[in-house]
Amino acid sequence: MAPDTNNRESIPPHDDDMQTDRRNFMKSAAAAGLFGAAGAVSALGQPAHAQAAQQTSAVEPDLRPPAGLSPRGIPDLRFPMCYKDSVPAAVRVMTDYFAALSQRDLHGVADMLHFPFGTFERTDAVVIQTADDLLAHAPASLNMTLNPARFTDHDGYLQPGCYDVLDGIEIFNSNPVAVNLALNYNRFSAEGHKLLRCRGIYCVTDNDGKWAIQAMSTIFTPAQMIHVPYEDSAAAARRLRQDHCLAYMNNDEKGVWGPIRQLGVNLSVSGGGPTWELAPQGSYKALDAIRVQGVKTRLTATNYTQEMLDNFHTDFAKYHAMFTPLGLGKWGWDMADAAPGGRILHADLEKVHALQGASRYSTSGEYINDSVELDVVTYKDRRWGLAGLFGYMTTHDRANDVRS
Secondary structure, X not given: OOOHHHOOOOOOOOHHXXXXXXXXXXXXXXXXXXXXXXXOOOOOOOOHHHHHHHOOOOOOOOOOOOOOOOOOOOOOOOOHHHOOOHHHHHHHHHHHHHHHHHOOOHHHHHHOEEEEEEEEEOOEEEEEOOHHHHHHOOOHHHOOOOOOOOOOOOOOOOOOOOEEEEEEEEEEEEEOOEEEXXXXXXXXXXXXXXXXXXXXXXXXXXXXXXXXXXXEEEEEEEXXXXXOOOHHHHHHHHHHHHHHHHHHHOOOHHHHHOOOEOOEEEEEEXXXXXXXXOHHHOOOHHHHHOOOOOOOOOXXXXXXXXXXXXXXXXXXXXXXXXXXXXXXXXXXXXXXXXOOOOEEEEEOOOEEEEEEEEEEEEOOOOEEEEEEEEEEEEEEOOEEEEEEEEEEEXXXXXXXXXXX
């Protein structure tokens, strides 16, 4: 995938295209920059003691260059700075989130979220601006009413006496300011019969000193359908990622996003990961992308039209040239299927959660680096498209193995 300033968040939305409902979709900033769109964050509307327990002082992570980091390298998962503090913090957030959810404590859930907060409700991207908005009108996946209104934006999944059983937390990739995880749980009736499974992906970030969930997507599956495979859905998600990489290999401007992005509102979470424009400058410039102080949100919501996607401009020469100063040869290939650990996580007939990315190689076949993200791929109006991109990070950068 290309760098942030050259791909996913570089198309400003048209203000008159943005959808408005009781939750209000968040307007995107003109460009995400290093930290995603900056948005106003309202008070959480929670007790003072709860705020104090969750909010820490906005102290930057320790961004001193660790031993072994090249001046032209990106911190990757060989360095403890990318997981030692961030992963335990994110797991604690997810543990507290599930505890609150399972106890039907919506205030406790709100404590574990950043606002504006992004969620995919089935295939619809929704942004909830404040905790008060969440408490007044929770989305279906967090709706705790026993009287859900079907086929409305206040749908829900509860029945009297049902309870949830944790089915595991898995960590995928991380850096000092963001962690991508999955959390699954099973829901049972009051009589102990399995009703459904919820499989979710979450991006937990450190914004101005607080760790919380910035965005999520969930897939709810009735118990009898849990083991049904959706191979066509998985293949569609893989093909989209492969075609995106092929567009860079073939200098195909219309192919970069035109047939790839889902139309309508898309959500992205910037984790300070793709920093190739900074890294080749040397002097450990990549560390400038992973800051905390003053970061109010890492979420961007953009309403894409086909015209916007078709007119997207990519400077391929600039992209290719970024990798030459790293000392590994000239960029030659992006291989979508080669990213270590990449796989389809969850799928149903209308949505896929995928751990996907790219492995890059020089023209001679010399390995350069790997980058991985969490993707939300949706099927809307008989069209598959990439609708959510969470926490794009470089997990292995061979520039750190080349002394320069």
